[in-house]
Each structure stands twice: as structure tokens, then as C-alpha cells.
Amino acid sequence: MAMPADFQVAVIGGGITGASAANHLAAAGFSTVLLERSDFASGTSGRSSRLQHCGLTYLTPGRSIWNFLLHPLMALEHLELARRAMRDRSRFVRASPGQVRPISFNVPLYRKEGIPPWKAKLGFRLLELLDRGGVSLDFQQLGARQAALEPALRGLHDGGDLTGVIRFTEYQFDWPERICLDAVLHARDCGAVVRNYAEVAAIAAAPNGGWHLEVVDKRDGDTHTIFADCVVNATGAWADELTKASGLTLPTVNQGLKGTNVAVRLPPEFRGLAFETTLADGNPFYVIPWRNLHYFGPRDAPCSPSPEGFRADEQTIVDLVEDFRSVFPGVPLSRDDVLYSWAGVRPRTARFGHPDGCEAVLLHDMAKAGAPGYFIHTGGLLMTHRHAGASIAKAVSRRLKPACSGQPVRYVSRTLPTDPSSQPLSTGGTSVSIAQLRFVAEHEQVRHLDDLMFRRTPLGWSERMGLDVAHAVAEAISDIMGWSAREVAVEVDRYKALVAHQFGMELACD
Ligand SMILES: Cc1cc2nc3c(=O)[nH]c(=O)nc-3n(C[C@H](O)[C@H](O)[C@H](O)COP(=O)(O)OP(=O)(O)OC[C@H]3O[C@@H](n4cnc5c(N)ncnc54)[C@H](O)[C@@H]3O)c2cc1C
Structure with a gap:
């Protein structure tokens, strides 16, 4: 397929980060190409838990007050992540109410976990303070006796240890792949060239600045060379792989972490309810409604972005069912009840001494490492993708002037045309x-x-x-x-x- 050969910016990777970057760059007036080797949103962006998290996770276990006091820099980083999560939640929900749905989340509080209700309340108050005037968390507290009156909460592990349940509103993307597609199509409307099934096989510095990209068109097998002044590597879990395949000697920036979810049908009293808790091993566990079903996970483990990272293995499925049974001993559920499963490799920012990487969301400007105009994005999330796209466009604009005049970035959901006479x-x-x-x-x-x-x-x-x-x-x-x-x-x-x-x-x- 013929393709223009010269661009100001080449964005590599058509997941949520690359799609949002292309949308912001094209709207800002940069001549942009977006290249995705498979289909848009078919990588990790199509394998998530679909949550527009409020950021509570950045303030919870492993991040006790003592941990925060002992590691003040980590505390500041997590407060900033929580602030961004809250702010992006409000922005997304207000700008795109049709693309998310509110879900009532329940967090059981157990005496043995040592999180008294007042501390939990303080955490939520802090989140609200980080985003004054934002979309409400609808925080509620149920005492143990009150919780016991609710059929779905009766199945929780208790043993007399339950001190209460916190209830608040999270939002779920419905559904992330389409949000990604919409961003790609908005970029195309703004003049970007967007190509799926177009793999970047190598990137090489051009003699007078800028970059040559070798692009393999997977539809016809043809190889094209294109030029771009700037390259944005938004290949998520594959970020270092592409850099290395291109022979560029740059620092490692990514650490893959595989996460898995399984889908089941729960009893009717669970309809529309979600749960968030911490397992005995300290890992988070979510139970989330999806249409008439629920899914739960994620059981994260370090992993390379190999095909095996994108399918659930049998042992993890069995372990997840066990996790569920440990949280809800009152609900009979077995491996046979799992209807389907999915897995994906999170692109986490690599950090020395952290084998699972860290939660920081970063844009690495490789100019400092001798590769001017080469940017790599790490830690990109669905929930903060609009912020990521805007910061990528801002970083590029520090190096280049857009070729065309800009226009407002479009986020609107592209509804498909309706024809009542069509079957x-x-x-x-x-x-x-x-x-x-x-x-x-x-x-x-x-x-x-x-x-x-x-x-x-x-x-x-x-x-x-x-x-x-x-x-x-x-x-x-x-x-x-x-x-x-x-x-x-x-x-x-x-x-x-x-x-x-x-x-x-x-x-x-x-
Ligand atoms: C189990 C699980 C649950 C999660 N839950 C949530 C959640 O609830 N909320 C949330 O916000 N986030 C969640 N995440 C994280 C989130 O899904 C990812 O962090 C995010 O989707 C990453 O997007 P990305 O665009 O950076 O990467 P990807 O979506 O993986 O996109 C990268 C793209 O680059 C392409 N590519 C790779 N190499 C090349 C090449 N050489 N040439 C061209 N293209 C290339 C790939 O094909 C891929 O499509 C979850 C992740 C997992 C695994």
C-alpha cells in the first residue's frame, strides 16, 4: 500500500498510548504517521481490567503510612500518581460519559489487615482533596452488621474478622478497544496517516538529523522506508525490543508484568457489584461486573511480551479460582465455572532494584542518551492515556514547529450510523x-x-x-x-x- 515518505512525527504502536499520542499530535498540526504491526488495540490495551481507577491503589498495601514516611520520594510519586488518576477520572467521565459506566465497588475491611475504618475514610478524603470539585467517589461506610444484611456481602470471608465494608464509585471503560479506535480515527480525520498491519522492523538515525524507519506492510509484504524528524516509541511492553532490534544502544526502560483475568457467571445478587480487596500474599484482587458476567484477577507476574504473555495459563486460572474462594468462601465456584480468560503484559517503567518495574508513567527523551528526537513512553495506562497523549505532543513541540495550524483535540465517541430497517x-x-x-x-x-x-x-x-x-x-x-x-x-x-x-x-x- 502506497504511503507518503516524509513526516514530522512517527508514532510506533497503535495501543491506547500511541493512539492518543497520534490524536494529540495530529490535532496540534504535526504531520504524523501512526504505525501498528497488528490491529490497533490488539496488544495490552485489549487485555486490561477496563477500569478508570480513582487512584486508591496508589495509597494501599505495601504503601502503609510507615512505608510512606520511610520513603518520602516514593510517597510523593504515589501522591502524584493518585492525583493524576483522580483528575483524569474526572476529565474522562465529564468529557466522555457515554464511554464509561459507574460501578459500585465494595472494599471489605478485616481486623487482621489493620486498616481501621477511620484510616480508610482518611484515604478517601485525601483522594477527594487531590481533585477538588472532581467527580464524586460517593464514599459510603457499612458496618459489619449492615454488610451482613446484603446478600452479596454475606458470601465474604468473615470468621468474625470483618469490621465493615467501604463502598465507592469506580468507572469502567466500555470498551477500551473502541476508545483506542476512536482516537486513531480522530487522528486520521486531522490528517494523520494511520496504518495497522504495518510493522516497524528497524529505526536508524538519518545522517542530517531525524530518523529512517523500515516499515513492513503485512498486507502485501512490501517494505517501505520513511523519514520522520521525531520518533515516538509507544510499543508498550515491546519498547526495548524495538530499540534493540534497531541496534540502538540505549538504556532499558521497560519491565513487562503479565496480568490475567477470568470471566464467570456469579449468583444474581452479585449483579452490578464490584469488589476490591487484598489477598493474603498482599496482592490486589478485583471482582468486576461485565454485562451478565463478572471477571476477576489480575495475579501479576513478571513476563516478557511473548505470545505466552497474552494467554492465561492453566495454573494461573486455577490459582485465581482459589483466590476467589478465599475471598468468598460462601460462593461455590470451581475451575469448571470459568467461561473464558485473558492475559496481557503491562508495560511498566523499569527501575533499578524493582524486579516488577514501577508505576511511574514516563516519557523518556533519548536525546540525553545520544538519540535526539527519539522518545519512548513507559508505564502507559488506559486511565491516563489522554494525559499521556498531551504530554507527548508537548514534548515534540519543544523540538519542532507544527507544519499546519492546530485544532481542538477530539475525544467524542464515534457512534456507528443507525438504520432501523437494517437487520x-x-x-x-x-x-x-x-x-x-x-x-x-x-x-x-x-x-x-x-x-x-x-x-x-x-x-x-x-x-x-x-x-x-x-x-x-x-x-x-x-x-x-x-x-x-x-x-x-x-x-x-x-x-x-x-x-x-x-x-x-x-x-x-x-
Ligand atoms: C490484566 C491487566 C489489567 C489491566 N487493567 C487496567 C485497568 O483496569 N486500567 C488501566 O488503566 N490499565 C490497566 N492495565 C494496563 C493497560 O492495559 C496497559 O498499560 C495499556 O493498555 C498499555 O497501552 P500501550 O499503548 O502502552 O501498549 P499496547 O496496548 O500493548 O500497545 C503497543 C502496541 O505496539 C505494537 N507494536 C509492538 N512492536 C511494534 C513494531 N515494531 N511496529 C509496530 N507496532 C508495534 C503492538 O502490536 C501493540 O499493539 C491492565 C493491564 C493488564 C495486563
């Missing part, structure tokens, strides 16, 4: 019309069936992972995609294999 395809409470499928296939750079099922429409994240409608979807767009009957069958088989391998769900496609 709907429905599965597990999710419905998309044939006209919408055809619109997406025509206008949103779809190559494979899973691009459409998981990242352009929500069909893939339905209860049966879209296996029941995959064939009908492929047929509905076959003429636009140029798929013959045989190619439709190949795409459906590919989809089935992907869902079985990456999500552990095997069902016959209808």
Missing part, C-alpha cells in the same frame, strides 16, 4: 446491525474478522465471545472485504482458533 445481529445482550458491520468494514481499516468483532464492535466480548454470530458477520461483510465463500470459512476458522487459544473458549460456531 440486527445479536448475541448475549449485544446487538449490531448489518448496516453498521458494513460501515465499519468499509471505513475502519478492518483486515480480519477479529478486528471487527473485538475492536470495531463489542460482539467479541459478549458471553459466547461472538462465536455464535461469527459466521453471519463474516458473510455480511464478505463482498466489501473481497472474501470468497472459502475465504469466509478461513476467516471464521481463524477466529475460532484465536478465541480458543487466547481466551480459552471453545464452542461450535453457529
